[in-house]
Amino acid sequence: MAKKDPNQHFEEVDTSILWEDDWKSKTVFITKYGGALLGHISGAIVCFWVQWISTGIAFIIVGSGLGWMFWVRRSDFRKRTRSDAKLHSFFHELRDEIPAVLAESNPKQRGSHLNHLVERLTQEIAGYYRALKRNDEIDCIIRIANGNGEFITRGRSDGLEKSRKEKSEPIHMNEGLAAALRTKDARGVYIIRSIPEATSRGLWKRTATDDCLDVNALLACPVVAVDHGTRAMIGILCVTAKRDVFDVTDTVPIKAFADCFGMALAAVGEAVCEDVRIKKAKSNA
Structure with a gap:
């Protein structure tokens, strides 16, 4: 030996x-x-x-x-090591790219850089769950709030139908999953095992993307930012699958990913607010 x-x-x-x-x-x-x-x-x-x-x-x-x-x-060992590798890749990407986003002085370029980062991070989360569940039909979607109380899709992993980009619709904070998560004080994770059942219970708002066949079950977790002790739901992170493959233990990792998104988006938002304050101070000088 x-x-x-x-x-x-x-x-x-x-x-x-x-x-x-x-x-x-x-x-x-x-x-x-x-x-x-x-x-x-x-x-x-x-x-x-x-x-x-x-x-x-x-x-x-x-x-x-x-x-x-x-x-x-042997299968469990390989599953764990592969999911751990994807977990590291997510945090590695976040560590390297958030400072680069914050360093952008042009608001348009900063927004574009952030959108690309969000796309890559959703891919890493999808990869993590694919390795964890040994299922290549798992994907990831994130919606981020705009200034009108709506949640807009900003990132999708590569396994989802391409038509989703054209069909995607905003979800208002008082509708569907956004409203359901807010009634739970933006805490915890919903496991949606059947979209039609979730629709009948008022947890899901039907949109044009429901015609796509790539999502039949999902985990849905609020993305929360905290500012001086005040919590605000600024996004919705979803891990999707073509069939019901999720169990309660799968809700733990998605909460960690959502917390990281919350910190990153809050940091970028604070930088944007600081830019606005500086511009106002210069205009009033």
Whole structure:
């Protein structure tokens, strides 16, 4: 068994081979997949050869069970490492790009830079949930409030239908999901397992994008900014799927992503307000 270097440095980690490297460094041949399979088959053949039928059957059942347990452990390990990599990518993008957005002196360029960042972040969140749920049909959408009390879609991941961009409609703060989240004091997460059912309960406002077939279930979380102790819902973050794949444990990560969005958008909003104050001071001088 190879001895690990006690001092190692990793800039990037290939999650596709991480399990295999870890497995090779910690196991001997007989406990690896090839060795276990060889031992399992050999033992079963010997048992049947000497007519220990019941022992041979037990050998097959126990060996199959252990093989299944190994496969589940390996799958869970790879799922976790891949979702962790996407989690890091989200925060890495946020760390690098928010200062660049704030440094933009031209309001139009700042808005354009922010829109591109939001698009990339929704892609990272979609990637995180795709890895977590092992489902490539998961996507992400974020709506951000404008000055008219409406929530406008500002970011979509790449798996959603392209026609959504033309069909998208604003949702007023007193309608659909926006109103439902506000009645909960902009706290917590809704799991929408059926859009028609959510519509009948008043949680969902039908729009032209409901004709698209790429979203049938979703998580919906408020994006909240806090200014001197005052909370305000400034966005809605949704993780979507073509079928009902979400459970209660999936509501925890989306709240963390929404909190990060809230901090970032609040920082940009404060910078915009500061620009306005400076311009007013100069005009009055």
